[in-house]
Amino acid sequence: MRTIWKWRYFYLLLTPTLLYFILFSYIPFYGVVIAFKNFQPFLGIGDSPWVGWKNFETMFSSVKFPELIRNTVLISFYRIIFGFPVPILFALLLNEVRVMWFKRSIQTIAYFPHFLSWVIFGGIIYNVVGPSGIINLLLEKIGIEAINLSANPDLFRPLVVVTGILKEFGWAAIIYLAALTGIDPHLYEAAKIDGASKLRQIWHITLTGIRPMIAMLLILQLGSILDAGFEQILILSNPVVYSVGDIIDTYVYRVGLLEANYGLATAVGLFKGVIAAILIVSANHIIRRTGEKSLW
Amino acid sequence: MVNPPVQAETNELALINRPKSLDRNPVWVQTLIYLALTAMALVTLLPILNVFAMSFSEADAIFKHPLMIMPYSFTFAAYEYIFSTSILLKSFSVTVFATVAGTLCNLAFTITGAYSLSKTALPGNKFLLWICIFPMLFGAGLIPTYMLLKELHLLNNIWVLVVSGMVVPFNLILMRNFFWSIPEELEEAMRIDGASDMGILWKMIIPLSKPAIATIGLFYAVGHWNDFFTGLFFLNDNTKWPLQVLLRSIVIDMNALNTRGVTAVIGQDATKIMLTPENIKAAAIIFSIVPILLVYPFLQKYFVKGIMLGSVKG
Numbered sequence: 001m002r003t004i005w006k007w008r009y010f011y012l013l014l015t016p017t018l019l020y021f022i023l024f025s026y027i028p029f030y031g032v033v034i035a036f037k038n039f040q041p042f043l044g045i046g047d048s049p050w051v052g053w054k055n056f057e058t059m060f061s062s063v064k065f066p067e068l069i070r071n072t073v074l075i076s077f078y079r080i081i082f083g084f085p086v087p088i089l090f091a092l093l094l095n096e097v098r099v100m101w102f103k104r105s106i107q108t109i110a111y112f113p114h115f116l117s118w119v120i121f122g123g124i125i126y127n128v129v130g131p132s133g134i135i136n137l138l139l140e141k142i143g144i145e146a147i148n149l150s151a152n153p154d155l156f157r158p159l160v161v162v163t164g165i166l167k168e169f170g171w172a173a174i175i176y177l178a179a180l181t182g183i184d185p186h187l188y189e190a191a192k193i194d195g196a197s198k199l200r201q202i203w204h205i206t207l208t209g210i211r212p213m214i215a216m217l218l219i220l221q222l223g224s225i226l227d228a229g230f231e232q233i234l235i236l237s238n239p240v241v242y243s244v245g246d247i248i249d250t251y252v253y254r255v256g257l258l259e260a261n262y263g264l265a266t267a268v269g270l271f272k273g274v275i276a277a278i279l280i281v282s283a284n285h286i287i288r289r290t291g292e293k294s295l296w
Numbered sequence: 297m298v299n300p301p302v303q304a305e306t307n308e309l310a311l312i313n314r315p316k317s318l319d320r321n322p323v324w325v326q327t328l329i330y331l332a333l334t335a336m337a338l339v340t341l342l343p344i345l346n347v348f349a350m351s352f353s354e355a356d357a358i359f360k361h362p363l364m365i366m367p368y369s370f371t372f373a374a375y376e377y378i379f380s381t382s383i384l385l386k387s388f389s390v391t392v393f394a395t396v397a398g399t400l401c402n403l404a405f406t407i408t409g410a411y412s413l414s415k416t417a418l419p420g421n422k423f424l425l426w427i428c429i430f431p432m433l434f435g436a437g438l439i440p441t442y443m444l445l446k447e448l449h450l451l452n453n454i455w456v457l458v459v460s461g462m463v464v465p466f467n468l469i470l471m472r473n474f475f476w477s478i479p480e481e482l483e484e485a486m487r488i489d490g491a492s493d494m495g496i497l498w499k500m501i502i503p504l505s506k507p508a509i510a511t512i513g514l515f516y517a518v519g520h521w522n523d524f525f526t527g528l529f530f531l532n533d534n535t536k537w538p539l540q541v542l543l544r545s546i547v548i549d550m551n552a553l554n555t556r557g558v559t560a561v562i563g564q565d566a567t568k569i570m571l572t573p574e575n576i577k578a579a580a581i582i583f584s585i586v587p588i589l590l591v592y593p594f595l596q597k598y599f600v601k602g603i604m605l606g607s608v609k610g
Binding site: 003004007009010011013014016017018020021022024025026027028029030031032034045090093094096097102105106108109110111112113115116117118119120122123124125126127128132134137138141166169170198230231235249252253256257262265266269270272273274276277280281 | 321325326329330332333334336337339340341343344346347350358359362363404405406408409411412413415418419424427428430431433434435436437438439440441442443444459460462463468492493494497518521522523524525529540541543544547548574577578580581584585588592595596
C-alpha cells in the first residue's frame with residue numbers, strides 16, 4: 001500500500017488513458033453478444049432473443065462468404081507479392097544516390113502521398129482512370145473507344161494493388177533507409193578488396209544487413225492478411241466490382257450499418273477479429289522464434 | 297504501414313567514413329538509377345500536378361489538354377464556386393474543430409499515459425501496459441462500437457470525431473519508449489532540488505521531448521484531418537460531415553451529391569462560369585491538400601531529417 005501511495009500521482013496521470021481504453025475498447029466487447037442474438041433495436045442488446053450460432057451458420061452457408069474470404073486474401077496476397085519488394089528496391093536505388101538535392105527531392109515527393117487520405121488520393125486516381133479521366137480522354141483523342149477502368153471487374157484488383165503501391169512505397173522505404181545507414185561501411189571495403197562486384201556487395205552486404213527488417217515486415221504483413229485495406233477499397237469500389245473487390249470489412253460496413261443487419265455483421269466482424277488476432281500473435285511468435293526483436 | 301521509430305538509431309560515423317571508392321558506379325548504372333528514381337517520383341507527382349492545374353483551368357482546357365501540368369486559361373472560378381457553397385465551409389470548420397480539439401486531447405492523454413507507463417518501477421506496470429496494447433490486437437468490431445456510441449449519445453454528435461481514437465496504442469508506445477530513454481538521473485537531480493512529480497513532467501520531461509511530441513502531434517493531426525471513417529460511420533447528418541466525407545461525395549460519388557442538392561447548384565453555375573464537375577472536384581481536392589502541404593515541411597523536418605537525412609552530412 002505504501003508503495004502504491006508513493007506512486008499515486010503516476011496512477012492519477014494514467015487514469016484518463018486507462019478509462020478511455022476501458023470505455024471505448026473493452027466495454028464494446030459486451031456488444032459482441034449481438035453475434036449470438038437476433039438483435040432488435042427496440043429491445044436493446046440485453047433483451048434481444050438468443051439465437052445461438054445461427055448468425056454464424058448464415059455466414060458460413062452464404063454464397064457471399066467464400067467470395068469475401070477469397071477477395072480479402074487475394075488482394076492482400078497480391079499486395080505482398082507485387083508491393084512488398086517496391087520499397088526495398090526504392091531504398092536500394094536511393095541509397096546509391098550521392099547528389100543530396102536530388103535525393104531529398106525524390107524523397108519529398110515519394111513520401112507525400114502517404115499523408116493524403118484515400119479519399120483525396122482516390123480522387124486523384126479517378127482523375128486518371130475514371131470514366132472522364134485522363135486515360136479515356138487520351139483514348140478518345142486517338143480514336144479508341146473509351147474503357148471504364150474503375151468499373152471493370154477484371155481490372156479492379158490490379159488497380160487496388162498498383163494504387164496502393166503508388167501511395168505507400170516511399171513511406172514504407174523509410175524504415176529500410178534507416179536500416180541501411182546502420183550497415184558498417186567497412187564490410188563494403190572488405191568485400192571490395194575480395195573482388196566482389198557491386199551486385200554481389202548489394203546481395204551479400206546490403207540485403208543481408210537489412211534482412212531482419214525485411215523478415216519482420218514480411219511476417220507482420222502476413223499476419224494482417226485479413227486487412228486488405230478497408231478505406232482504399234471502399235473508395236475505389238462500386239457495385240460493379242463487388243464480386244472481385246468486396247472484402248470482409250466493406251461487407252460488415254454495408255450489411256451492418258447500411259442494411260442494419262447487426263447480428264450477421266457482428267458475427268462476420270467477430271470471425272475476422274479472432275482470425276486476425278491469431279495471425280498477428282503467431283506472426284509475433286515467429287519473429288521471436290527467429291531471434292529477431294519482436295513487437296512485444 | 298509501419299510508422300518509423302521516432303528516434304531511429306543512425307550510425308553517423310559510419311556515414312561520414314563511408315569510403316569514397318564505394319560511391320562510384322559505372323556511368324550507365326548511375327544514369328539508370330537516376331532515371332528509375334525520377335520515373336518513380338514522376339508517377340507520384342504528375343497526377344497531383346494535373347489535378348492542381350485542372351483546378352485553376354477553365355472547363356474546355358481539360359478536354360483539350362488532358363495531360364496538362366500547368367493551368368491552362370487560368371481562372372479562380374472553381375475556387376470561387378467551392379467557397380460560395382456553405383456546405384464545404386461548414387465541413388471545413390468541423391474538420392478544423394476535430395483536428396485542433398482532437399490533437400490537443402490526443403497529446404494530453406498520450407503524454408500523461410506514456411509518462412506513467414515509462415516508469416518500469418510502477419507497481420503493475422506490465423499489466424497496465426498490456427491493457428493499453430491489447431486493443432491494437434483485437435477489437436470488438438464496428439457494430440458493437442456503433443452500439444456503444446449510440447448509448448453514449450455520440451452518434452451524430454461531432455464530438456465523436458474527437459473521442460474516437462483519443463489514444464492510438466502505437467503512438468502511446470512510441471511516446472513511452474521516448475520517455476523511457478530520458479536518463480533517470482536528470483529526474484533525480486530535479487527531485488533533490490525539491491521538484492514534485494508533476495513539476496518534473498511539466499518543467500523537464502515535456503520540454504525535453506519537444507521533437508517527439510511534435511512528431512506524434514503531427515501524426516495525430518494528420519490522422520484527424522484525413523479521418524474519413526468516423527464521420528462516415530457515425531455522422532449521418534450531412535451538415536456535421538467532416539471534410540473527407542463530404543469530399544467523397546464530391547469527388548467519387550457525384551450521384552450522392554445530386555440527391556443532397558449540391559450538384560444541382562453546380563449544374564446551374566457550370567453554364568454561367570464555364571466549369572465542369574471535374575474542375576470543381578479538382579478544386580475540392582486541392583483545397584483539402586493545402587493544409588497538409590503547409591505542415592509538410594515540419595513533418596519532413598522531424599521524420600525525414602531526424603531519421604535519416606539529419607545524419608547524412610550532405
